[in-house]
Amino acid sequence: MKGKTCIVTGANSGIGFQTARGLALKGAKVFMICRNPAKGQKALETILAEVPAAELELVIADLSSQKQIRRAGASILDQTDQIDVLVNNAGAWFSKRTMTEDGIESVFAVNHLAYILLTHLIYPALQKAPEARIINVSSDNHFDTKIHFGNLYLDKKYNGLRSYAQSKLGNVLFTYELDRRKTDKHITVNALQPGLVKTDIGLKHTLWLHSFVWKLRRSGGVSPEEGAKTSLYLATSDEVKGVSAKYWDKCKPKPSAKLSHNTEAASKLWDISMELCGIDDFFKPI
C-alpha cells in the first residue's frame, strides 16, 4: 500500500482503529477521521509507536453534523488530490432517539447519510486514483428489516435496534445503487459485515440495560483486530481488484438481504438521501 492514500472514519477505536493500523502497517498514508480530538490523537500516537514511519493525518469531525463532514472533506481535498481507499466505518447505536443539529435522527445521520455525503465529497479524489475502492461497513443486522419510508426517523415507534438495522440496510442499498449509477469502472464499491466484534459500540449512547446486554453479547465476539480483517482485505487485496457491488463476510462474498437488491427501494432511498444531504448531483465535483 506504499504510495496509496486512504481514509478511515471512526478510526480511534474498535474496527476502525484496527483498519487504520492495518493500513499503516502496510505503508499506506491514512487520514483518520475521528470525532474526539483527544481520542483521535491517542489512537494516532498508538499507531505511530508501533509504526514510527506511518503517515497519519488526524481529521476531527463529528459525522452527525453535515457542516463538519463538509469541512472534513474540504480539509482532506486541500491536502491531497488522490484517494485510493475510503472506508466508511464510523457507526453508532442509540438507546434513545436523538436528533442531530441538522434535524435528522442520529443513527440515520451517522450510520447512513454520513457515508453518502463523505463519499460524494471525496469522489473527485477517488476518480483520480488509478484504481479506487469504497468500502462500506454494514452488518448482518440489515437482514430482516426494511427502510421505513414515511417514518425514516422512527418518530412513531423508536427502537435502537430497528434504527440501527435500518441504517445498515441503507449501507447495502447505497453500495449497490452507487455501483449501478457510477460510470467510473476503476472505482469499486463494496459492503461488508465484520462479524460480532468485542467493541464498545453498545456502551456509548445506551441505557444500562442495553449496555449490560451488549457486554454479555460481545463476550462471544472476536477481537477488533479480527473484526477489521474483511475491511483490510477489501482495501488491500489484489484478489478483489475490479470486484464491485458485493457483500462480504470473513473475506468472502455472500448473499445480502433480498430487500437490499430492491432497485426501487434503493433509488427511492438514494433520492431522499441526496435531498437530506443537500447534494444536487452526486458525481458533480464541488
Ligand SMILES: NC(=O)c1ccc[n+]([C@@H]2O[C@H](COP(=O)([O-])OP(=O)(O)OC[C@H]3O[C@@H](n4cnc5c(N)ncnc54)[C@H](OP(=O)(O)O)[C@@H]3O)[C@@H](O)[C@H]2O)c1
Ligand atoms: N462491533 C460489532 O459487533 C459490529 C458488528 C457489525 C457491524 N459493526 C459496524 O462496525 C463499525 C465500527 O463499529 P465498532 O464496533 O468498531 O464500534 P466503536 O468501537 O464504537 O467504533 C465506532 C467508531 O465510530 C465513531 N463514531 C461514532 N459516532 C460518530 C460521530 N458522530 N462522528 C464521528 N465518529 C463517530 C466512534 O467514535 P467515538 O469513539 O468518539 O464514539 C468510533 O471511532 C460500525 O459501522 C458498526 O455498525 C460492528
